[in-house]
Amino acid sequence: MTPTENATTTLNREPTNSAADLKAADLSAPEVSRIRADFPALDQMVNGHPLAYLDSGATAQRPRAVLDAERRFLETVNAAVHRGAHTLAALSTEEFEAARETVAHFIGARPDEIVWTSNATDALNLIASGIANASRGRGGPDSARLALKPGDEILITEAEHHANLIPWQELAVATGAVLRWIPLRDDGTFTLEDAAAAMTERVRIFAFAHISNVTGSVAPVAELVELAHAAGAITVLDACQSAPHRRLSVAELGVDFAAFSGHKMLGPTGVGVLYGRAELLAALPPVRTGGSMITTVTMERTEFLDPPQRFEAGTQPVSQAIALAEAIRYLDGVGLDRIEAHERRLAQTMLAGLSSIPGVRTVGPVVGEDRAGLVSFDIAGVHAHDVGQFLDAQGIAVRVGHHCAQPLHRRLGLTATTRASTYLYTTDADVERLLESVAGVRAYFGAAS
Amino acid sequence: MSDPLADLYQQVILDHAKRRSGSGQLDAFDAEHYERNPTCGDEITVQLALSADRKSVDALAWHGDGCSISMASASVMSELVTGKPVTEVRRMIDAFRELMRSRGTIEPDEDLLGDAVAFQGVSRFVMRVKCAMLSWVAAEACLTQVG
Numbered sequence: 001m002t003p004t005e006n007a008t009t010t011l012n013r014e015p016t017n018s019a020a021d022l023k024a025a026d027l028s029a030p031e032v033s034r035i036r037a038d039f040p041a042l043d044q045m046v047n048g049h050p051l052a053y054l055d056s057g058a059t060a061q062r063p064r065a066v067l068d069a070e071r072r073f074l075e076t077v078n079a080a081v082h083r084g085a086h087t088l089a090a091l092s093t094e095e096f097e098a099a100r101e102t103v104a105h106f107i108g109a110r111p112d113e114i115v116w117t118s119n120a121t122d123a124l125n126l127i128a129s130g131i132a133n134a135s136r137g138r139g140g141p142d143s144a145r146l147a148l149k150p151g152d153e154i155l156i157t158e159a160e161h162h163a164n165l166i167p168w169q170e171l172a173v174a175t176g177a178v179l180r181w182i183p184l185r186d187d188g189t190f191t192l193e194d195a196a197a198a199m200t201e202r203v204r205i206f207a208f209a210h211i212s213n214v215t216g217s218v219a220p221v222a223e224l225v226e227l228a229h230a231a232g233a234i235t236v237l238d239a240c241q242s243a244p245h246r247r248l249s250v251a252e253l254g255v256d257f258a259a260f261s262g263h264k265m266l267g268p269t270g271v272g273v274l275y276g277r278a279e280l281l282a283a284l285p286p287v288r289t290g291g292s293m294i295t296t297v298t299m300e301r302t303e304f305l306d307p308p309q310r311f312e313a314g315t316q317p318v319s320q321a322i323a324l325a326e327a328i329r330y331l332d333g334v335g336l337d338r339i340e341a342h343e344r345r346l347a348q349t350m351l352a353g354l355s356s357i358p359g360v361r362t363v364g365p366v367v368g369e370d371r372a373g374l375v376s377f378d379i380a381g382v383h384a385h386d387v388g389q390f391l392d393a394q395g396i397a398v399r400v401g402h403h404c405a406q407p408l409h410r411r412l413g414l415t416a417t418t419r420a421s422t423y424l425y426t427t428d429a430d431v432e433r434l435l436e437s438v439a440g441v442r443a444y445f446g447a448a449s
Numbered sequence: 450m451s452d453p454l455a456d457l458y459q460q461v462i463l464d465h466a467k468r469r470s471g472s473g474q475l476d477a478f479d480a481e482h483y484e485r486n487p488t489c490g491d492e493i494t495v496q497l498a499l500s501a502d503r504k505s506v507d508a509l510a511w512h513g514d515g516c517s518i519s520m521a522s523a524s525v526m527s528e529l530v531t532g533k534p535v536t537e538v539r540r541m542i543d544a545f546r547e548l549m550r551s552r553g554t555i556e557p558d559e560d561l562l563g564d565a566v567a568f569q570g571v572s573r574f575v576m577r578v579k580c581a582m583l584s585w586v587a588a589e590a591c592l593t594q595v596g
Contacts, residue, residue, distance in 0.1 A: 047453065385489050385516035385580065386458075393454035401489050415490045415514055445517060446463060 024337035026345050027424065035334065036425045038063040049395025052430040057213060057241060057374045057421030058399050059263045062327070066266055069326035070319045081318055082292055082309070096318050099325035100308070103273055106328045107239075107258070108249035113281060115274040115308040116316050120240045121163040123259035123274035124207075126311060127236055128167035130284040131205070135175040139285030146234075146283055150176030153202040155233070157182040157190055158411055159212045162404040164238040168207060177204070184411045188215040188363050192223050203233040210242035214405050214419065215364025216347065216371040218242075225254040234280065240264055241372060243273075244331070245423070246340040250275050266331060267324035271317040281307035288313040331424075339424045343373025346422045346431055350375045353435040359442050363412055374421035376403070379438070381447030384416035390444060391418075394437050396430075456570035457577065458517070461525075465564070466517035471527025475510045479503075480591035486579050491515030493523060495587035499595060505534045511584055518568075518577050523584035525564045535592060541565075542589050549578045 027035070036042050041061045044051050053061060073095060079088035081096045097111070104111040117123040133139065134146040148154075154168045158181050172179040182190045182198045189212075199206070206228040211218050221237065228235045237258040242248055244265030250258050257280065262271040276284065286293060286304050290313040296303040304310045331339065352367050354360050359380040365371040379387055388400035399419040402409045409415060420434055442448040478496040485492045493513030500507045509530050511523045526545075530538045545565055548557045553573040557566040571581045 383491075383516035383520075385491075385518075385577075389457065389574070389577070390454065393452060406490070409490075444458075446467060 024335070024341040027334070027338055027342040029428070032342070032425065032427055036427070038065065038330075039425055040064060040067075042425060046395040046397070047393050052396045052433050054420040054422065054426065054430060054434060055397045055399050056244075056423035056426070057264070057419060059269070060244065060266050060423055061425065062266050062268070062323075063330050065330055066268070066323050066327045070268060070323035073319050073322045078319065081316065092318060095322050096316070099321040102325035102328050106248075106332070107243065107273075107275060108251040109275050110278060112306070112308055113275055113278050115276065115281070115311045116321055117259075117272040117274050117311075118270055118317065119263070119272035120238065120259040120261040121272075123272050124163050124236070124238065125167045126274055126287050127257050127259075127276070127284070128171040129287040130311075132171050132174045133285040133287065134283070139283065142279075142283035143285050146280070148175040148177040148204055151202065152177040152204045153200060154179050155181065155198060155203045155206045155228075157195075157208050158184040159188060159190070159215065159217075159405065159408045160207070160209060161213055161238065161240070162406070164207055164209060164236075165407070168205070171205075178202075182208075184408065187365070188212070188408060188412050189217040189365065192220055192227070195224055196227055199227050199231045199233070201231055203228065203231050205236060206233045207236035207238070209238040209240070210248070211245070211372045212364065212405075212408070213241050213374070214376050214403050214408050214417065216241075216374045216376070217364050218370050218372060221253045221255065229254070241374070245336075245343055245372060247336040250277075256280050262320060262324040262327065265324075265327055267327035268317075268320040271320035271324050273324075274311070276307065278307070281311075284311075286310050286313070290314050292316075334424055342424060343422045343426070344371075346426055346428070347371055347373045347375060349428070350420060350422075350431050350434065353431070354438060357435070357439050359447065360438065363414075363417060373423070373426075374419060376417040376419040377438075378414050378417050379441050379447070382441055382445045384418045386445060387418045387438070387441055390441055391434070391437050394433070396434055396437055398434075453570075453573070457574055459567040459570060461564055461567035462517065462521040465521035465524040468524055469520060470524040471510050471531070472512060472524070473510050474512060475508055478508075478510075480594035482587045482590035482594065484583055484587040484590070486515070486519070486583055488579070489516065491519045491580060491583055493519065493584050493587055495523075495584060495591055497588065497591040497595070499535070503535075503595070505532065506530045506538055507532070509588065511587070513584075515583065516577075516580050518571060518580040519583045522565075522568060522581045525567070526584050526588060529563050529565060530588065535595075537561075538588070539592060542585050542592075545585050546582065548572060549581055 039061045077091045079092040081093040100114050101111045104114045131146050134143040135148045225235045234256040237255040239258045239260040243260040256277045258275040263269040293313045362377045384400040401416050475496045478498045480497045483494045495511045498508045509527050549572050551572050559566050568581050571577050
């Protein structure tokens, strides 16, 4: 089987949201080489070997354009936004708001539907905490529609990252609502039918990952949203593993809230994005309070600004937001549909290769089924931590552990897995080295039967 | 092999990771402690039984799940401390912790630490030090329980 044949099969079988995706060409080897030249961190030796960076699912490397954009802003403009009468303050504000427009355009939203956060975890907590505040009577008359009461249900899935699980546990405790979840099948995935079986009229919030950070499985977002909306629930999409890797339109998908992080999409750490449909953001009470989010303050009470500023108390990650906008321009320049096709092909090569190594068990969708560009696996008799150490000694960077998804691992009967994740700069050689290296793991640790 | 990996995974460690001396549960014990490494999910429960005069460690058993470093470390420790005076076990724990924090800068006391000196290489892998310490920390907590 060649990678190309494999990718073609996958692309033909896979239902996507966009017909354009079906036609997107993979990135050629020379294109990937040119892309890699933009990423200084990729060009280094680690433990005597050229770095094979297969941990972009945790954090992506940044192209020079992004590093330069942040530096250029700091060296020429840097000033407080939304205050001050001087020229640099005005320029700062313009660039900051232009960055918001870039993010909005990138996901098919309006600029006033984009709230800066410090990361996706922060964004998900903001939604949950805002709903908790609405539930205790805070906010305006509109806020009551978001309020939860005892007996209401919050629905998630058993596959969620802890960042899309714990905020909902806390919200349930705070409001008396019941946290329920869609149970996973043996392969760590769930189907639309499983979701339908779990959806009741009592569900008020349905939060789920677009792409699982462990199994790489892709949720049928539009269909799930339709299901939730029919039950009267609002939807929250964890887009951490999708926004960086495939074209994402919140308008087309119909989601009410979405969250993702800058550092997983070639941007800086310290900046994340919360998307909220305008009418819902308008109904959401503030969570963090302080400077920059008010209209009138007396010693007794405060009037709050409209979204998005209502949710942006205090100094914001300005240079990071501007660099994130540059990252988005870089991604758009390559083309999200082509990045997706590239990663899809690499994932199928990894999956087929890993599956054929004795003692290796991959989790999630099998060869030929749709999955994102990451593969998690278990090696019989060898702990993931040891696998990661063994690969690192050969310059191969992977993630090991429970990947902040303990319930999912427990469901799979595993405590930890090794995860290799790809991005636009990942080469076939990176994947080949991973496969060769993994093939030697069991012998090294004396686990080969 | 002169690579750093061989420094970390000494043959003694790889052997102990499979042998798992002391793995299991005691019928009767004076102290029990559960310890977990939240970053990798490794977990261990150590059980400790003292001699009749409560001056030495009669038996130490452990059960748990983790990487080869944490499992081998528990195995080595179990062999080392069995039958030893409590005061000496405390000195072993202190010496092992010092070794693990040394980043490879100190020569371990082989008379005191025996096979545990094989973990010297681990001290240069900062992210693995917790793995090696897991069972020792649990044993220390057991000793604290029995006074």
